[in-house]
Amino acid sequence: LDTTRWPASRVLHIRKSDRPGQLRGVPWLSPVMMTLGEISDYIEAQILKQRMAALVAGVISAAADGNNPNTKALEDLSPGALVTVPEGSEISWTSPPKVDGYAEFIKQAVAMIAVGIGITYESLSGDLSQVNFSSAQMGHMVMDRNVEIWQIMLVNQFCEGVERWLIDAWKLMPTNPKKSFTLDWTAPRRPLINPRNDIPAMVDEIDAGLSSRQRKQRQLGLDPATIRRERVEDMKADRDAGLTPIVPKSESTPKPTVELAQPIGAPKPDVTGVEK
Known part of the structure; x- marks a missing residue:
């Protein structure tokens, strides 16, 4: 459990710098971390509610004379079965809670998460049922701007660091050619x-x-x-x-010649003797 310090030249610190002088990065999911936790609690509550909704039970009321009827037949109730209820007994069924609005809520929650991390809802969920060509293209264009920033960040902070380490290791090889090189990404x-x-x-x-x-x-x-x-x-x-x-x-296609417009009233240039 001892702490060991490493020089900065041996560490590739990959981060997105949102402001000048920033030394540390912000976790990618930090804008939506609380939302993810709340959605997890909501899903667990909905699962419990769904289990309760599946618990359909029958309540038997005893006969008016106070005698307890034989309810063993109801204990073995199965789909499509016919059972005999003792005379004077009444059966009422429970009303379990319904699970409404779950799909709409989850869809909006996923959209909030997608916006928070800079990608489209369709890329995060894989749901393409509510988009057309134009909306998909616009979302793709917005996401491409973020992806381009992430690519530049990785090239500048990670790939160039790997290039530096590779060149240093190359110099230590006993049979390497004495020729400098650079890497393109x-x-x-x-x-x-x-x-x-x-x-x-x-x-x-x-x-x-x-x-x-x-x-x-x-x-x-x-x-x-x-x-x-x-x-x-x-x-x-x-x-x-x-x-x-x-x-x-x-x-292969010749480009058309573009003629510059002359100001109104300007004399035409003398092209006598000029070769075309």
Whole structure:
């Protein structure tokens, strides 16, 4: 039970920093910890209530003359059975409590938990009965922002620490090449809701200069260097087989020329002798 201190260089402290100067992280479930405990108590109470609802019992009233009837036949009551009740006896059935509103309450509780930890209700519960394409896409977009933050957090705090340790261990190898290296990290692919529209939008961003090809490839969970090498291999294999190499549409389609509008009243430029 002795306490041992470790230097910070040997510890990878993974945390989400919500404010400048924050040294410690906050547990992921801390916003919904109380809610989870209350929901657990509610579920236990509902289970007990359900057990009580299943306890349907019969109460036998004795005959008016005070004689105790023989109720052994009722002790062996089974579904579909016919029993004989002594003359003068009355049977009344208990009314166990009903279990109402359980599904609606649990659904709202799960939705509160999902919002508290930054994911969608459908991802947490697996229930897709109340969503359509538009609502599912909007929820996916909101969740993707949180997932991107978590991925960046893991890369900066965990993966780069592993890279540092790996480089230090590599230097200790007696037969290692004296060549420095770095590691690149590609996050797992996030599934596209509508690839027919999402992929052309990515291509337009690349053509417009709003993003790079390798950035979009990494967002899809792919390695740009691997794709580039495989494209060269595919083109070489097509040439060796006598096939026409497949050229992407963005590279084969000529881009239209854009003419700049001239201010009103401005003289037209003299293009005499200028080559097109």
